[in-house]
Amino acid sequence: MDEPAIKRPRTTGPTVHFKAMQLSWTSLALVGIDNHGKLSMLRISPSMGHTLDVNLALRHLLFLLEYCMVTGYDWWDILLHVQPAMVQSLVERLHEEYTRQKAALQQVLSTRILAMKASLCKLSPCTVTLVCDYHAKLFLIAISSTLKSLLRPHILNTPDKSPGDRLTEICAKITDVDIDKVMINLKTEEFVLDMNTLQALQQLLQWVGDFVLYLLASLPNQGAPLRPGHSFLRDGTSLGMLRELMVVIRIWGLLKPSCLPVYTATSDTQDSMSLLFRLLTKLWICCRDEGPTSEPDETLVDECCLLPSQLLIPSLDWLPVSDGLVSRLQPKQPLRLHFGKAPILPGSATTLQLDGLIRATGQPKIDHLRRLHLGAHPTEECKACTRCGCVTMLKSPNKTTAVKQWEQRWIKNCLCGGLWRRMPLSCP
Numbered sequence: 001m002d003e004p005a006i007k008r009p010r011t012t013g014p015t016v017h018f019k020a021m022q023l024s025w026t027s028l029a030l031v032g033i034d035n036h037g038k039l040s041m042l043r044i045s046p047s048m049g050h051t052l053d054v055n056l057a058l059r060h061l062l063f064l065l066e067y068c069m070v071t072g073y074d075w076w077d078i079l080l081h082v083q084p085a086m087v088q089s090l091v092e093r094l095h096e097e098y099t100r101q102k103a104a105l106q107q108v109l110s111t112r113i114l115a116m117k118a119s120l121c122k123l124s125p126c127t128v129t130l131v132c133d134y135h136a137k138l139f140l141i142a143i144s145s146t147l148k149s150l151l152r153p154h155i156l157n158t159p160d161k162s163p164g165d166r167l168t169e170i171c172a173k174i175t176d177v178d179i180d181k182v183m184i185n186l187k188t189e190e191f192v193l194d195m196n197t198l199q200a201l202q203q204l205l206q207w208v209g210d211f212v213l214y215l216l217a218s219l220p221n222q223g224a225p226l227r228p229g230h231s232f233l234r235d236g237t238s239l240g241m242l243r244e245l246m247v248v249i250r251i252w253g254l255l256k257p258s259c260l261p262v263y264t265a266t267s268d269t270q271d272s273m274s275l276l277f278r279l280l281t282k283l284w285i286c287c288r289d290e291g292p293t294s295e296p297d298e299t300l301v302d303e304c305c306l307l308p309s310q311l312l313i314p315s316l317d318w319l320p321v322s323d324g325l326v327s328r329l330q331p332k333q334p335l336r337l338h339f340g341k342a343p344i345l346p347g348s349a350t351t352l353q354l355d356g357l358i359r360a361t362g363q364p365k366i367d368h369l370r371r372l373h374l375g376a377h378p379t380e381e382c383k384a385c386t387r388c389g390c391v392t393m394l395k396s397p398n399k400t401t402a403v404k405q406w407e408q409r410w411i412k413n414c415l416c417g418g419l420w421r422r423m424p425l426s427c428p
């Protein structure tokens with residue numbers, strides 16, 4: 001054990017002994033309640049106090065992370081032992097192990113590994129901007145699978161593939177930069193949804209539209225210091241997913257124009273979706289899995305440079321600064337906390353760096369999972385993720401089944417796997 005917190009001299013005060021103790025899943029943390037009702041959490045070193053060679057220590061942590069990835073156990077106690085200098089190599093080696101697995105298993109683990117990487121990256125100032133990217137990737141995967149699950153096969157044919165799979169296949173095959181030419185290859189009757197559902201999806205569709213615009217507008221800055229979203233620019237899988245969603249949104253927009261993402265354009269006649277789809281396709285072709293990779297050509301970069309003069313670039317609401325404790329536990333001093341009181345902690349190096357990049361302190365401005373604005377003084381009760389800081393309303397303002405389905409995903413855990421805590425209502 002490397003935590004001297006409970007070793008107190010016997011002469012002072014009443015004796016303290018633990019009444020109940022419990023080890024965490026991987027035995028790297030011990031929680032105990034003492035006879036005064038105080039709850040203590042102790043960090044237990046994986047080597048039981050023996051000094052390990054760095055490489056051996058890394059391998060040990062990696063093994064435990066993999067164990068949690070496969071079993072589904074929470075890995076918070078492993079994070080207690082990760083030093084900032086270990087983060088990068090742990091993320092890389094975790095990724096290597098993952099790519100070595102069979103495709104079917106990779107599919108199953110695909111979101112858990114993202115959540116794991118996000119929580120690791122949070123521990124080091126060098127990787128903290130990547131947390132937003134992993135989080136956005138989790139969000140994108142969730143939106144994509146939810147929206148695709150809404151498509152229904154036409155009654156007359158019993159297809160061997162779901163409409164969602166066929167959409168993916170067709171979008172991968174038809175590399176045309178013209179959104180309408182990709183669209184005509186699809187059976188549009190599979191996309192018919194009722195009008196209320198389409199309207200209720202608008203905020204999610206808006207996020208997709210905003211995210212595409214944000215990414216393309218940031219392409220010319222590629223060489224600049226790491227900004228959130230950077231890793232998407234060379235990620236063929238995610239860009240392909242966004243491209244598919246643009247096609248779906250285009251079709252839904254034909255059924256109900258008011259569900260389309262709203263863009264603020266300088267010209268009334270501009271077809272913004274078609275412009276963005278063209279640029280997105282060009283960028284996707286540079287890095288998709290199916291073809292040779294290349295650098296984005298100069299015309300594409302030039303066209304992306306022009307975007308801010310054609311469209312208002314949205315400021316994305318990235319993750320708020322989280323007041324989660326794990327990243328502050330690295331200095332090995334004991335920490336005293338009170339139930340129901342927010343800890344007053346010196347900002348760690350990681351938080352400071354994040355502050356420089358992203359706003360978001362104080363009250364949440366947006367429901368991160370519903371993409372609804374909460375207003376300056378939110379009157380709705382919210383819950384926040386204890387791990388990533390994501391905020392969402394406690395009660396659903398929605399009535400349509402499709403959106404209820406979306407919300408069901410987050411009842412127990414956040415997108416990142418973290419647990420929820422209720423947020424106190426702010427007084428204006």
Ligand SMILES: [Zn+2]
Nearest residue numbers: 135318319368
């Ligand atoms: Zn987010």
Ligand SMILES: [Zn+2]
Nearest residue numbers: 385388414416
């Ligand atoms: Zn979270």
Ligand SMILES: [Zn+2]
Nearest residue numbers: 368369390391
């Ligand atoms: Zn979020």
